[in-house]
Amino acid sequence: MLPADTGPYDTPLSLAIQGGRSLWRCRGWLGVDNDALGTAARRPLSVRRVFPMKFKAQIAAATIRLLVGSLRFRFVVDDPDTAPQRMAGPGLYIFWHEMLLLPAYTHSREITPLISASRDGDLMDAVVRSFGGSIIRGSTDHGKTDRGGRRALREMLRQGKTRHLAIPVDGPIGPSRKVSPGAVFLASRSGMPIVPVGLAPRWFVSFGPEGRKVNFPAPLCRAWIVLGKPIRIRPELPKSELRAAVESIQAAMDEVQSRAEKYVRTDWCGSKPMTLGEFRTL
Structure with missing residues (x-):
């Protein structure tokens, strides 16, 4: 008693x-x-x-599998050769940070993503690995603070010779939906074409502060993914041309994201879209 x-x-x-x-x-x-x-x-x-991180990651992975695995995916591909399984060489796929759960589920085995060196990144690291994928860790270095950015760049240049890479192009610290120059620099040094990707679930809930938020889709809803045409960046791009290159990538990202959000509202793109299974066997 x-x-x-x-x-x-x-x-x-x-x-x-x-x-x-x-x-x-x-x-x-x-x-x-x-x-x-x-x-x-x-x-x-x-x-x-x-609860250790491994246990939390297992719970997160199971939750994401239930959420994202229940979505009705629709793919629109402007150039079929930009699909990971058809591209002649490694490509650099870019998307907005808030949408990272969708590609983490659909293409974690074919594409190696860059994940931030933060506590949230620790969780996403374990989640991607639970899907059978691999990751590269690192965040933008600020001043004298080493957050793994230089090391991550070297690793991406090394892996980019044989594997597709993916980058949340607005970074983990934002501002949201604003292209940072990192992807342009990487594409210039590696020779990889940049493939802009727009992703839009029909219903979702956002978690996290502005610039670091992540959208969790509602179960069973539609989700549209648009792959734009590849963009080639001039090798060894001089600094004087960096801003123009960033602006061109920004315009491409705005265009594919706008299309994805339009298609998910109307559930139509003017032609028959591909399902996830059809896209994977393209």
Whole structure:
């Protein structure tokens, strides 16, 4: 029996939600005197301490499989040769950061994505690997702060010789839907063509701050993916031409994203779109 002065958090096992964070408070239900455990043992345990990253990644991967796997995909490909399985050589696929869950599910094995060196990136790393894919870690270096950007660039140049790569072209820190010059620089140094990709689920919920948000699609809804025509960047592009190249990529991304959002609203693109299975066997 519990003592008469037992409070709401003194039950054998209780879950308290404080400030949006779940806290586990385990008391002496195994016959251990709480006082003997000391102050540290009575400290609430956060979910991050109770559940290791691997377990959380498994839950996230299963959730994404249920969400994204239930979507009714429709593909529009301006040039069939830009499909990963048909491209003559490695390509650089770019998309907006908020849409990264869709390509993580549909093409994690064919394309190696760049994932930020952050806590959110740790989770996406494990999720992509659970789908059988591989990743490259790194974020933009700010001043003297090394966030793995230079190392990631070297790794992308190395892997880009034999594998397709993917980059959330607005980066993990934003501003949202604004092309950063990293993809242009990489394409110029590697010779890979840039393939702009627009992605749009019909219904979704956004999580995260502006510039780092991720859209979680609603189950069973439609999702349209538009692959634009490949864009070639001049080798060893001089700095004087960088801004013009970034602006051309921005225009291409705006165009394919606008089309994807239009198609998902009307569920029609003027011709019969491809399903995910048809696209994979293109």
